[in-house]
Amino acid sequence: MKIALDAMGGDKGPSTLVQGAVRAARELGTEVILVGQEDILSRELSRCGAKGLPISIKHASQVVDMAESPSDALRRKKDSSVRVAFDLVKAGEAKGAVSAGNSGATLATAMFTLGRIKGIRPAIATLVPTLKEPSLIIDVGANVDCKPHHLLQFGIMGALFVREFLKNENPRVGLLSIGEEGSKGNIQVKKAYDLLEASNLNFCGNVEGRDVFKGEVDVIVCDGFVGNICLKLSEGLAESVIAMLRNEIEGNFLAIMGYGLAKKAFKRFKKRVDYAEYGGAPLLGVKGTAIICHGSSEPKAVMNAIGVAHNLAALNLAEKLQASMSNRRDILRII
Amino acid sequence: MKIALDAMGGDKGPSTLVQGAVRAARELGTEVILVGQEDILSRELSRCGAKGLPISIKHASQVVDMAESPSDALRRKKDSSVRVAFDLVKAGEAKGAVSAGNSGATLATAMFTLGRIKGIRPAIATLVPTLKEPSLIIDVGANVDCKPHHLLQFGIMGALFVREFLKNENPRVGLLSIGEEGSKGNIQVKKAYDLLEASNLNFCGNVEGRDVFKGEVDVIVCDGFVGNICLKLSEGLAESVIAMLRNEIEGNFLAIMGYGLAKKAFKRFKKRVDYAEYGGAPLLGVKGTAIICHGSSEPKAVMNAIGVAHNLAALNLAEKLQASMSNRRDILRII
Numbered sequence: 001m002k003i004a005l006d007a008m009g010g011d012k013g014p015s016t017l018v019q020g021a022v023r024a025a026r027e028l029g030t031e032v033i034l035v036g037q038e039d040i041l042s043r044e045l046s047r048c049g050a051k052g053l054p055i056s057i058k059h060a061s062q063v064v065d066m067a068e069s070p071s072d073a074l075r076r077k078k079d080s081s082v083r084v085a086f087d088l089v090k091a092g093e094a095k096g097a098v099s100a101g102n103s104g105a106t107l108a109t110a111m112f113t114l115g116r117i118k119g120i121r122p123a124i125a126t127l128v129p130t131l132k133e134p135s136l137i138i139d140v141g142a143n144v145d146c147k148p149h150h151l152l153q154f155g156i157m158g159a160l161f162v163r164e165f166l167k168n169e170n171p172r173v174g175l176l177s178i179g180e181e182g183s184k185g186n187i188q189v190k191k192a193y194d195l196l197e198a199s200n201l202n203f204c205g206n207v208e209g210r211d212v213f214k215g216e217v218d219v220i221v222c223d224g225f226v227g228n229i230c231l232k233l234s235e236g237l238a239e240s241v242i243a244m245l246r247n248e249i250e251g252n253f254l255a256i257m258g259y260g261l262a263k264k265a266f267k268r269f270k271k272r273v274d275y276a277e278y279g280g281a282p283l284l285g286v287k288g289t290a291i292i293c294h295g296s297s298e299p300k301a302v303m304n305a306i307g308v309a310h311n312l313a314a315l316n317l318a319e320k321l322q323a324s325m326s327n328r329r330d331i332l333r334i335i
Numbered sequence: 336m337k338i339a340l341d342a343m344g345g346d347k348g349p350s351t352l353v354q355g356a357v358r359a360a361r362e363l364g365t366e367v368i369l370v371g372q373e374d375i376l377s378r379e380l381s382r383c384g385a386k387g388l389p390i391s392i393k394h395a396s397q398v399v400d401m402a403e404s405p406s407d408a409l410r411r412k413k414d415s416s417v418r419v420a421f422d423l424v425k426a427g428e429a430k431g432a433v434s435a436g437n438s439g440a441t442l443a444t445a446m447f448t449l450g451r452i453k454g455i456r457p458a459i460a461t462l463v464p465t466l467k468e469p470s471l472i473i474d475v476g477a478n479v480d481c482k483p484h485h486l487l488q489f490g491i492m493g494a495l496f497v498r499e500f501l502k503n504e505n506p507r508v509g510l511l512s513i514g515e516e517g518s519k520g521n522i523q524v525k526k527a528y529d530l531l532e533a534s535n536l537n538f539c540g541n542v543e544g545r546d547v548f549k550g551e552v553d554v555i556v557c558d559g560f561v562g563n564i565c566l567k568l569s570e571g572l573a574e575s576v577i578a579m580l581r582n583e584i585e586g587n588f589l590a591i592m593g594y595g596l597a598k599k600a601f602k603r604f605k606k607r608v609d610y611a612e613y614g615g616a617p618l619l620g621v622k623g624t625a626i627i628c629h630g631s632s633e634p635k636a637v638m639n640a641i642g643v644a645h646n647l648a649a650l651n652l653a654e655k656l657q658a659s660m661s662n663r664r665d666i667l668r669i670i
Contacts, residue, residue, distance in 0.1 A: 131578050141513065144521040178476065178563040186479040186560045209567030213575035225521045226561055228513040232544030233565055237572055240548035243466050 001031065002056075003309045004094035005302070007044075008036035008063040008081035009101015011295040017100065018044035020302020025053040027303065030310045033094055035060050036081040060084035063101075066295060070104035074112055082106055086113035089288045096289030096309035098280060100297040107142055107283065107292065114288035117322045121150045122285030123224065124292060125161055126231065130215030136162055137212075137220045140227040140281065148191035151175065151221050152331055155196055155203070157284040158219035160324055164315050166218075174207035174217035176226060182206065188223070196221070199331070279304030282312060284321060289313045336366065337391075338644045339429035340637070342379075343371035343398040343416035344436015346630040352435065353379035355637020360388040362638065365645045368429055370395050371416040395419035398436075401630060405439035409447055417441055421448035424623045431624030431644035433615060435632040442477055442618065442627065449623035452657045456485045457620030458559065459627060460496055461566065465550030471497055472547075472555045475562040475616065483526035486510065486556050487666055490536055492619040493554035495659055499650050501553075509542035509552035511561060517541065523558070531556070534666070614639030617647060622657060624648045 003024075007017045014036060021032040022045070031054040034041045038059040045055065062080040064073040077083060082101050088094040090113050099106040107124070116122055123139035138158040143150060155173045162171040175193055177185035182193040184206060196203045204217050212220060212230065222230070279301070280291040291309045293301060312318070325331070338359075342352045349371060356367040357380070366389040369376045373394040380390065397415040399408040412418060417436050423429040425448050434441040442459075451457055458474035473493040478485060490508045497506040510528055512520035517528040519541060531538040539552050547555060547565065557565070614636070615626040626644045628636060647653070660666070 131575055144513065176564060178479065178560060178567075186558075189560070208571075209564040209569075210571030210574070212568055213572055223521075225513060225524070226564060229511060229544040229561060229565065230568055232513075233547055233568060234544075234572055236543075236545030237548055237569055238576070239545070240466055241573070241576075 001310060001313060002033050002094045003030055003306050003313070004033045004035055004058070004085040004088040004097040005306060006036070006082040006085045006097065006099035006101050006106070007034040007041055008060070009066075009099050009106070009295075010293070010297060011066065011100075012297070014040050014044050015047075016297070016299055017302055019048060019299035020297070021055055021306065022048040022050045022053060023299055023303040024306035025050070025055050028307045028310070029054075030306050031055070032306060033058050033085075033088060035085040035088070036063070037061070058084060058088060064105045066102050068102055068105060070102070070108035073102065073105040074108050082109050083113065086110055086288075086290070089290075090114060095313035096291065098291040098293060098302070098305045098309050100280075100293035100295055100302065100305075103141070103292050103295070106290070110283050110286050110288075110290040114286040114290065117285050117287060117325050120153055120157075120285040120325055121146070122283050123154045123157060124281045125158055125284050126281040128213070128231070128234070130213050132215030133166070133168075133218065135212070135215055135218055135220055137222065137227050137231065138284070139222065139224040140231050141224045142283065143224040145225070146188065146223040148188055148195055149331065151188070151192035151223065152195040152199060153285070155199070155201055155219060155221045156324070156328070156331065157321060158221065159201055160321055161282070161284060161317065162218045164317055164320065165312065168218055170202050171218035172204045172216070173201045173219045173221060174204050176209070176212070176220055176222035176230070177206040178208065180206050180208065192221070279308035282308065282317075284317075286318065287322060288318050336645060336648060337368050337429045338365055338641050338648070339368045339370055339393070339420040339423040339432040340641060341371070341417040341420045341432065341434035341436050341441070342369040342376055343395070344401075344434050344441070344630075345628070345632060346401065346435075347632070349375050349379050350382075351632070351634055352637055354383060354634035355632070356390055356641065357383045357385045357388060358634055358638040359641035360385070360390050363642045363645070364389075365641050366390070367641060368393050368420075368423060370420040370423070371398070372396070393419060393423060399440045401437050403437055403440060405437070405443035408437065408440040409443050417444050418448065421445055421623075421625070424625075425449060430648035431626065433626040433628060433637070433640045433644050435615075435628035435630055435637065435640075438476070438627050438630070441625070445618050445621050445623075445625040449621040449625065452620050452622060452660050455488055455492075455620040455660055456481070457618050458489045458492060459616045460493055460619050461616040463548070463566070463569070465548050467550030468501070468503075468553065470547070470550055470553055470555055472557065472562050472566065473619070474557065474559040475566050476559045477618065478558060479560040479563075481523060481558040483523055483530055484666060486523070486527035486558065487530040487534060488620070490531055490534070490538070490554060490556045491659070491663070491666065492656060493556065494536055495656055496617070496619060496652065497553045499652055499655065500647065503553055505537050506553035507539045507551070508536045508554045508556060509539050511544070511547070511555055511557035511565070512541040513543065515541050515543065527556070614643035617643065617652075619652075619656060621653065623653050
């Protein structure tokens with residue numbers, strides 16, 4: 001089972017991406033197709049001493065710029081590395097695709113190339129660390145303007161993901177809002193509350209901001225605008241608190257030791273919040289396996305993302321989602 | 336200049352609130368009117384040894400429950416402590432009111448009793464610590480469903496607050512969104528971006544979640560749903576990270592020392608994020624001074640809130656806001 005890697009996208013260039021692919025092949029045994037400019041990629045591959053590993057190269061002549069508009073990229077760059085990677089999935093030559101490139105373009109390309117499950121708004125799901133088991137936040141950026149029934153769809157997709165991927169038989173689903181009672185929230189969220197409550201999900205009601213990291217639910221549903229802000233706020237907060245701590249320390253040996261330890265723990269925390277470390281964020285709701293990574297992903301994160309793509313493809317998650325959705329036409333018709 | 340304190344509201348009861356009032360009178364020299372059940376309050380006052388301090392009592396026979404619906408409270412409890420406190424402001428007997436009671440009811444009572452500045456959506460503003468100077472986040476909970484021009488109004492009110500209260504002549508205003516460019520965000524935020532850019536504010540563009548605590552802007556504009564979630568997420572994250580740190584420590588002496596220091600620094604951080612510690616959150620856009628405190632406010636937070644109410648009243652902030660808004664009828668007509 002092969003996974004296609006957009007080996008040109010990302011802030012760190014092909015070298016980092018190829019190293020991640022080599023680690024995936026070597027440490028996880030995953031077959032990888034590197035997609036991008038052949039000369040560059042074969043040079044990087046030989047540098048890594050990747051001989052004998054199950055890695056092949058598929059040439060793509062174009063590269064989508066990190067700042068390029070997704071629609072422009074989709075329209076004008078039909079031979080871009082990200083496009084060719086998803087074409088391989090569509091053609092059945094790869095079982096999933098991973099990109100650390102321009103995330104808007106990756107999203108648009110995945111939706112266009114693989115197609116959406118009928119009636120569904122694909123959403124980006126990301127696992128975050130909590131005091132207990134990790135929780136899945138869905139959506140963290142694909143849909144900035146949602147209707148209440150889209151939030152219901154996110155809940156259904158999130159629950160299926162957690163059931164299949166984390167082997168949690170009865171995932172608890174919560175709705176991100178500003179108070180515990182169903183009467184709290186904005187119009188969108190209050191309507192979504194009723195839909196989730198009427199569904200057959202294990203719906204546990206609203207989750208407030210202060211409870212996101214407590215791990216009381218397995219799936220946290222929100223729109224992509226709110227989810228993206230929360231995710232980035234969490235990353236940024238860890239960084240800022242470390243800097244604030246540093247400002248408070250002045251020469252005290254124990255304080256410096258404490259600061260060092262706290263800093264390490266924070267970095268660990270930040271890495272855990274950072275979805276790249278968890279192996280990228282799956283795009284759920286498209287007909288195939290698509291993983292979106294941070295632009296700044298290190299080889300380890302790229303390896304993990306390839307591993308997640310492999311596992312999701314092996315689980316046939318996209319097919320299961322599609323089957324589950326087509327059995328539940330009720331949720332698609334809601335307006 | 337007297338400040339009315341709802342001395343019955345809050346999770347901790349009249350004793351804590353009266354202690355806060357006594358500290359405000361003693362340490363800040365502020366005149367306070369305690370509003371609530373006279374027998375209880377005079378007993379608490381004598382317990383505190385408050386003789387000679389400029390504190391008086393105004394009787395109010397009812398108390399709004401922490402879980403009561405704001406509209407019920409407003410309709411049925413016309414002699415509640417929070418209502419009588421705001422009535423005192425309306426009547427000119429106090430220059431501002433402070434409540435740590437049911438915040439929805441406080442909000443509704445302040446808006447009903449004092450009245451809104453014409454055409455304006457009142458918003459709750461709160462100062463948060465950053466790597467540099469504190470930033471003001473507005474709105475953190477008064478308006479869960481906003482139009483783009485409401486976000487512009489929040490920007491204008493926030494900038495005026497920072498100019499007057501923090502003596503910052505040219506506050507930088509940012510819009511909370513999911514990318515730096517004006518083209519990033521949901522429909523509401525993209526339209527608000529254009530309005531803010533066309534205004535005479537010192538608008539610095541979008542602020543992403545990861546930059547909230549960096550202090551690059553002085554005012555961060557968002558709707559009350561997003562703002563409330565961000566504020567609570569920040570509080571909860573500090574708590575959860577401390578608990579995660581604890582889980583990682585196993586008997587290592589230095590690690591325990593480090594943990595102790597990190598924990599202290601965190602508690603400090605949490606207090607700084609907690610708006611009660613900053614002296615409560617002002618409700619901007621009503622015709623008078625109203626301060627909303629956390630239900631769990633300690634005496635120090637109550638004292639600080641009374642101090643902030645006094646300072647805002649002395650600055651005539653509400654009057655200045657009203658004058659500034661009536662000079663700018665353009666912003667009220669936008670749809």
